[in-house]
Amino acid sequence: MKVSAAVASPSPRSTRARDKLMHAAERLYAEHGFANVSIRMVGEAAGQRNKSAVQYHFSTRDELIQAILARHAAAMDTHRIPMVAALEAAGEVSLQEWITCVIEPTIEHHIELGTPSWYGRFLAQTVVEPSLREYSVQAHLRTPSFRRLEKLRPSRRHERDPEVGARSAAMIRLLVVHMCAELEGDLAEGRADPAGAEQSWRRLGAHLITAICGLSTALLENA
Structure with a gap:
C-alpha cells in the first residue's frame, strides 16, 4: 500500500x-x-x-533531544564530507590532518550558528546525562563523513589495548565539547567580544588541534 x-x-x-x-x-x-x-x-x-x-x-523528551543532536550532526557533516574526500584522494594521512578533519567542521558549524548560540552548552549537557550520553556520541560518529574518516585513521596502535583507545576518545570528546561550550557561553554573556567571534572560534580550533595531537601522541606512545 x-x-x-x-x-x-x-x-x-x-x-x-x-x-x-x-x-x-x-x-x-x-x-x-x-x-x-x-x-x-x-x-x-x-x-x-x-x-x-x-x-x-x-x-518524548528524549526524541526531541535526539532530533536536535541529529540536526547539528548533519550540518557538521556537510563541512566534513569534502575534507574527507580530499584526504581520501591524498592517500597517506598524518595524525594532524586527521584530527583537523575531526575539529574544523565543528568550529565552522559554531561560526555559522552566530552569536548568541546554544548548541555548545546544550551538547555539554547531553554528554554528562547518563540516558543521553551514548546517543550524543553516536549521533556524530555514525554520520557518513565520520564513518569514512575512521577508515583513514593514521594509527591504530591503541587497538592493542581497547581501554586506552576508549579513554583517549573520551578525553578528546570532553575536551572539545566543554571548551566549545565555554567559548559559546563567554560570547553569549559578553565575557568575550561577539564582534570577534569568528576569530575566537578559529583560535580555539587551532588550540584544540594542537592539544589533541599532543594528547593522542602521548597516549599512543605509552599504550
Missing part, C-alpha cells in the same frame, strides 16, 4: 512548529539543564498554545 505524499511529508506548518520547539528546547536546556526544564516550558517558549505540542511532534 502506497503512502500518500500528504501523509508521508509533514506540512510546512508542522515543520515550522517542530523547528520552533527544537530551538526553544535547545536554548532552555543549554541555559538551565535538563532537570530544570519541563516539556510544558519548552512548548510555552516555542509559542505553542497546545500543552501537548512537544508530545505531538516528538512523542
Whole structure:
C-alpha cells in the first residue's frame, strides 16, 4: 500500500512548529539543564498554545533531544564530507590532518550558528546525562563523513589495548565539547567580544588541534 505524499511529508506548518520547539528546547536546556526544564516550558517558549505540542511532534523528551543532536550532526557533516574526500584522494594521512578533519567542521558549524548560540552548552549537557550520553556520541560518529574518516585513521596502535583507545576518545570528546561550550557561553554573556567571534572560534580550533595531537601522541606512545 502506497503512502500518500500528504501523509508521508509533514506540512510546512508542522515543520515550522517542530523547528520552533527544537530551538526553544535547545536554548532552555543549554541555559538551565535538563532537570530544570519541563516539556510544558519548552512548548510555552516555542509559542505553542497546545500543552501537548512537544508530545505531538516528538512523542518524548528524549526524541526531541535526539532530533536536535541529529540536526547539528548533519550540518557538521556537510563541512566534513569534502575534507574527507580530499584526504581520501591524498592517500597517506598524518595524525594532524586527521584530527583537523575531526575539529574544523565543528568550529565552522559554531561560526555559522552566530552569536548568541546554544548548541555548545546544550551538547555539554547531553554528554554528562547518563540516558543521553551514548546517543550524543553516536549521533556524530555514525554520520557518513565520520564513518569514512575512521577508515583513514593514521594509527591504530591503541587497538592493542581497547581501554586506552576508549579513554583517549573520551578525553578528546570532553575536551572539545566543554571548551566549545565555554567559548559559546563567554560570547553569549559578553565575557568575550561577539564582534570577534569568528576569530575566537578559529583560535580555539587551532588550540584544540594542537592539544589533541599532543594528547593522542602521548597516549599512543605509552599504550
